[in-house]
Amino acid sequence: MERGHNNTRSHGMNEREDYASIDIQEDSDIPLSDSMREMIDGLPPLSNDCCIYRVPKRMREINEDAYTPGELSIGPFHRGKEHLQAMEEFKPRYFQSFLNRTDRMTLKSCIRVAKEWEEKARSYYAESIKLSSDEFVKMVLLDSSFIIEVIWRCKFCIDQNTSYLNRKIWMSSLERDMILIENQLPFFILEGLMDLAFPPSQGSSSFLHLSINYFAYSGIILSDMNESISSSGVKHFVDLLRLCYLPSSLRPLKPYQVQYVQVPTAT
Incomplete structure (x- = not known):
């Protein structure tokens, strides 16, 4: 026991x-x-807006130059790279020019509206952007105003003889960099800033119209495509080119083009 x-x-x-x-x-x-x-x-929460991303490594290894900007950094992915610094000196000058051309926007109002757009803008990128709020807003304003000014000057032949960026050889380089998937800003920022500074109702062209004409000038797209594309369906410049080459039946309809079909009842 x-x-x-x-x-x-x-x-x-x-x-x-x-x-x-x-x-x-x-x-x-x-x-x-x-x-x-x-x-x-x-x-961070996953966003349905996510549409700007880096090219897969294997694709980049085949031809890195095909996916890397040669002169102009737009957005966060190539920001700060040494070979793109020469163009950075033009951005503050073009931002100043942008502010001088509008009587509706000041530096403070630009900063305020960019901060309001910041959260949505960040959600467009496939990875977290390691920039402070102030750094991100500064990047957005300098890059977007630069793009607007480049397109505006091309449309109205401004500074054709005084700015070498408006010469054909440089325009081709800028156009090429502006249609790289890693080198994008959300389209709503570009269009929003343009519309606030120069409202279409006051006789200025819409940013969508100016953008299509800009890329059509170089032969990247056809010039008669703007009537069938809604800016609300454009995510960025690469997406704009995609929409231009889609059959019209597959493009997002403009709000006034939406048709409602009455389905007959079973009885």
């Missing part, structure tokens, strides 16, 4: 030791659990 009692007591001690070891193990896992919970909780 004593041997059986000893076995029972030994079994009970082993169970307590097992529970103790589990408790110790769980305690040691708390820091890892906390860090993983922090990682999971800190994930």
Whole structure:
């Protein structure tokens, strides 16, 4: 009987030791659990707007130059690269020109509206953008105003003789960089800034119309496509080119073109 009692007591001690070891193990896992919970909780929400991304590594390795801007950085992916710094000097000058041309926008109002767009703009990129809010807003304003000014000057032949960026050889380089998928700004920012500064109702051309004419001038797209494209369906310049080459039946309809069909009842 004593041997059986000893076995029972030994079994009970082993169970307590097992529970103790589990408790110790769980305690040691708390820091890892906390860090993983922090990682999971800190994930930004996935957005349906996500449409600007880096080219897959294998594609880039085949021909890196085909996916890398040669002169102009737009957006965050190639920002700060050494070989693109020469063009960065033009951006503040073009932003100044943009502000001088409008009596509706000031520097402060541009910053304010860009901050209002920031969250949505960030959601267009397939990866988190490691820029502070101020850095992101500054990038958006300099890049978008530069693009608007380049397109505007091309349309109205401004500074043709004084700015070498308006000469054909440079225009071709800028156009090429502006249609790279890694080198994009959301279209709503470009159009929104243009519309606030120069409302279409005051007789100026829409930014969509100016953009199509700009790319048509170089032969990238046809010039008669603007009537069948709605700017609300354009995500960025690459997407604009895609829409231009889609059959008209597959393009997003403009609001006034939506047709409602009455379906007959089963009775």
